[in-house]
Amino acid sequence: IIAEVVLPTATSLTGLRLTSTLLVYFESAATWGEAEIRDLGRKLAGIKCIPVEDGEVRMISDTFDPANSPAVFSVVKERRAKLEPVIEVIGGKADVIWRMLHLCDMKREITWEDAVDEAMSIVRDKDLPRAAKLYSHINANHEKLTGKRAAALEKLQTFEWAPATQPSQEAASQGEAKQLLNLKSVFPPSARQLVWAVAPSLVAEGELRVHELRPGRSVESEPGILVQQATALAAANGKFAAVLEHLRAVFAALPPARTLAEVALPALAQVAKAKLAPFLVVLVELAASWKEAEISDLGVKLADVEWVPGEDKKLRAIKASFDPQSSLGDFVVVRQRRAGLASSIEEAGVNAEAVWKVLKTCGLKQELTWEDAVEEAESIVKDKDLKRAAKLFSRLEQHHAKLDGTRTAAFEKLKALPWVPATKPSSDAGASEAKQLLPLKDLFLPSQRKLVWAVAPTLVADA
Secondary structure, eight states, X not given: OIIIIIHHHHHHOOHXXXXXXXXXXXXXXXXXXXXXXXXXXXXXXXXXXXXXXXXXXXXXXXOBOTTSSOTTSHHHHHHBBOOHHHHHHHTOOHHHHHHHHHHTTXXXXXXXXXXXXXXXXXXXXXXXXXXXHHHHHHHHXXXXXXXXXXXXXXXXXXXXXXXXXXXXXXXXXTTSOOEEEOGGGOBOGGGHHHHTTTSOBBOOOSOOOOGGGSOSOOTTTOHHHHHHHHHHHHTOSSOGGGGHHHHHHHHHSSOHHHIIIIIIHHHHXXXXXXXXXXXXXXXXXXXXXXXXXXXHHHHHHTTTOOOEEOTTSOEEOGGGSBOTTSSOTTSHHHHHHBOOOHHXXXXXXXXXXXXXXXXXXXXXXSSOBHHHHHHHHHHHHHHTOHHHHHHHHHHHXXXXXXXBSOHHHHHHHHHHSSOEEEOOOOSOTTOOSOOEEEOGGGOBOGGGHHHHTTTSOBBOOOO
């Protein structure tokens, strides 16, 4: 029947007559077995007999069921079968005819070739919402799509059809699609928090299941993008706390060693001095979760970076700064160099305890060095401060074994400077108060005071 009746009839008719004749025949063949119906579909495969929404007449396999297909896509809308008027004219049973058409390969899902056509249409129309829907549809239904998958995916990798963000100074707008780009030029949605200020990322929901349609960029292979992001965040206007979570995410994106070498240190060279402290306390707080060796490496890497503000407003390296909780506040050199990070810690909203713990591990000073002692002595000479002189001498006497630095060179300077608290010759045999500052070489020991008090100065010391 197919070979001797249906096909000759189909080739001799056109337009509405062809469509109505085939629909009548489909209804009469509804009692056939499924294999026979599918064979009928194959025999009719090359015949354009189905009118569609765009006014064309297409082959059955090139049309869509209007009630059961993804109508959000233009390729589907244009090719949906427009058969209700014909079915009504012939008085056919719609459910029977639609079942027959499905068995003859009318589409209820796009093919890989349709996906390519839709992507090209999206590029032409610059349709961002449709781009997002196409990507999501392929991602969720790729296993159901028929057609030449590999060839289609190769084409989809080359078109600029992927919905993507644009770099923005507003973190709140980071999830909105603003442009269409090639997949190779965007970062995945999972990296958006790391790049939103400086680079585009794909706008898509859920897990990216199609390997070939995953974005081509990654922070692991482009750590320089993290430098750009960190620098942009540090330069952001307004309260630093507003970008804190994003900066913390940047510092946590790579292992500690890579973060230091490839992100933090390169970024420091581009951060304004006024932003260095809040910028780095975020990194220091994060380092509290690192291993001890990694924290030590942080100290080494930041050894020459002057970023800790002192009470004298000067920026110093960690090892040149003092713990503000230390008991050395009597000394000018300590007061000037006490780490003034309270405002930066508050601005960044970080954990103060974690920050101070890491800074101490990185060398924040708890004690004077021999070089500090020399500077303090010089300050004492300048200010003629007898009380401070006594306290410095006492500190060195009691803690000299703990002091770091170049001991021998410091001793030479301390012996030459007139900083030591001393008595003055007096007519009062009981006078033991410091009245002047002199070099050590000019003094007698306290134990010899009773022998020289009237004619020579002696050291004033507690022990």
